[in-house]
Amino acid sequence: MAILIDKNTKVIVQGFTGREATFHSQQCIDYGTQIVGGVTPNKGGQVHLDLPVFNMVSEAVEATGATASMIFVPPAFVSDAIMEAAVAGIKLAVIITEGSPTLDMQAAKACANKYGMMMIGPNCPGIISADQCKIGIMPGNIFKKGSVGLISKSGTLTYEGANQVCNEGFGITTAVGIGGDPIIGLSFKQLLQMFEEDKDTKAIVMIGEIGGDLEIQAAQYIKDNIKKPIVAFIAGQTAPEGKRMGHAGAIISGTTGTAKEKMEALSEAGVTVVATPALIGKAVKEVLTTQ
Amino acid sequence: MNIHEYQAKQIFAKYGVPAPRGFIANTPAQALKNAQELGGKVWVVKAQIHAGGRGLGGGVKIVHSLSDVKKAATELLGMTLVTHQTGPEGKLVRKVYVEEGIKIVDELYLSIVLDRAIEMPIILALKEGGVDIETVAAKSPEKIIKIPIDPDFGYQGYQGRELVFALGIKDKREQYKLQNFVKALYNLYIENDVQMVEINPLVKTKTGSFLALDAKLQFDDSAMARHPEFEEMRDIHEENADEREASLYGLSYISLEGEIGCMVNGAGLAMGTMDTINYMGGNPANFLDVGGNANPEAVAKGFEIILRNKNVKAIFINIFGGIVRCDRIANGIIEATKTVEVNVPVVVRLDGTNAIEAADILRHANIDNIITATDLADGAKKAVEAANNSQGTK
Secondary structure, three states: OOOOOOOOOEEEEEOOOOHHHHHHHHHHHHHOOEEEEEEOOOOOOOEEOOEEEEOOHHHHHHHHOOOEEEEOOOHHHHHHHHHHHHHOOOOEEEEOOOOOOHHHHHHHHHHHHHOOOEEEOOOOOEEEEOOOEEEEOOOHHHOOEEEEEEEEOOHHHHHHHHHHHHHOOOOEEEEEEOOOOOOOOOOHHHHHHHHHHOOOOOEEEEEEEOOOOHHHHHHHHHHHHOOOOEEEEEEOOOOOOOOOOOOOOOOOEOOEOOHHHHHHHHHHOOOEEOOOHHHHHHHHHHHHHOO | OEOOHHHHHHHHHHHOOOOOOEEEEOOHHHHHHHHHHHOOOOEEEEEOOOOOOOOOOOOEEEEOOHHHHHHHHHHHOOOEEOOOOOOOOOEEOOOEEEEEOOOEEEEEEEEEEEEOOOOEEEEEEEOOOOOOHHHHHHHOHHHOEEEEOOOOOOOOHHHHHHHHHHOOOOOHHHHHHHHHHHHHHHHHHHHOOEEEEEEEEEEEEOOOOEEEOOOEEEEOHHHHHHOHHHHOOOOHHHOOHHHHHHHHOOOEEEEOOOOEEEEEOOHHHHHHHHHHHHHOOOOEOEEEEOOOOOOHHHHHHHHHHHHHOOOOOEEEEEEEEOOOOHHHHHHHHHHHHHHOOOOOOEEEEEEEOOHHHHHHHHHHHOOOOEEEOOOHHHHHHHHHHHHHHOOOOO
């Protein structure tokens, strides 16, 4: 078991024939992901990576039965691509592209919600269900199969966290990089619920960062709804106020969004909060062995 | 991206957001000319820097004669203005804005920002102007009037009515003027990918008009590609030179106060590395994300920028290779040490894709200053120790 995606998930790639998309699609195929085709306007009818290319997402969905899409189009075209996928009946869109305007994402998310499509990202490493399916750009070999679910705003901290969990002798059910932009698709709250319901997941790692209040919302939700043990790290305790630390969303404004505030809220909700990502693996071991 | 007050007011004018009349000057003579052109008996000479708190810092002068306009401009131009937002080093004033003086009867606060919790723009207003909104938010949040606007439906009349009633404005003519004001401001916000627009204070004049006395505009950096006209408004003097230079090489750099330089891939891991250094008893000297394309030139530039900071006593390179292959980083480090004199210890932790090859490359290169680390905790610990034992850069 895993969440969101498994070995049966059929995936198309939007922006399929681009350089990055080509490289990462091949990596996903090598990992075992069922990529069934891709979309690049005006390249319909061609074959790329031994797979069919379509002009429109709707054609790709009809021909292949795909339910998920990995989006690699340039930043200015991301909201267009998301809306096309949603209207074409895609159920899960994973948006890798970084640097889309905030207002575009606001509109795209509203459209996705209306058509019942789940979104992961933008500006994220994607999703991986260990040994089953990878829709994203993470190095697959780090994610050994096991019993820990992982949710992270940051790409490289996803790898760091997963690597430590695996080095302690545990593995991963599914790891989801949700991205750190001001507006993102699925967030901690919804994913925590999915991991709570997944019978193979025994513990959850959540990695947040400064800015916004998703972690605070998650803390409130955890109190009432999540029984599985959670280990959390919030990046940016040492970040200065008001500075943009790489991610557009990581701005501390006034009293909201600080690492301290988020760590306290999570602690109060019964989460094991670690002060450095270097302690994630050890903390997971502790919560899983003291159960 | 931030722009100056006078630039924001130029955009206000296009959208029909009223503000006092004014002209920009970079010499006292020009300031005098501007005042003559404005006419009247009272003028305000305002230093143009990208920071709030200018009034308290002495950057805004109200004057009652033309000779005083010139005198105020002479004082302000070339002065280093220190406010609570500039940091102790302050900012050099290169331009002044000369505005007509206004008879004020009331001051308000008005801004539009993205509320991340509800994922839509929100109008924030206060009955008092000239106050620090963060302080109000912390001490008496109930005073803040909040009106969210769903961009799917746009600004509606009821939202304007809600605002004027909440502000206690009873005069129908005044209500009408303020509603038009806020409607124009919302249009400006939504059509220009504005991240934040703040008017503090928004003033009511003796004649019952509303004017933006100050103006702060911040654009969404991710949307600048579709607004080339704003790119021209960029004032590079207002940006940190090192941060700007780093960005030209695809590096994201922010200078901090500590003694351990950091070079990391990924923003989250970069912050996590800073936090780990702190946890181990040290202080990070910078945030530096080398991104996904760390080539030798970028790594060399990273070293160069880190080492410009004379507080740096050690460097911690922490790479978790995913897309970035560790062997390429290792080669980058070796190349960089040939072009940049690295005279502090460098702790290197390379994990993930091709980490074993990378370790071999570093070992065979035999570079004096390099200390290898096995994981994040080990690397941070060794960096703190190295910094404590090091003399720092000469």
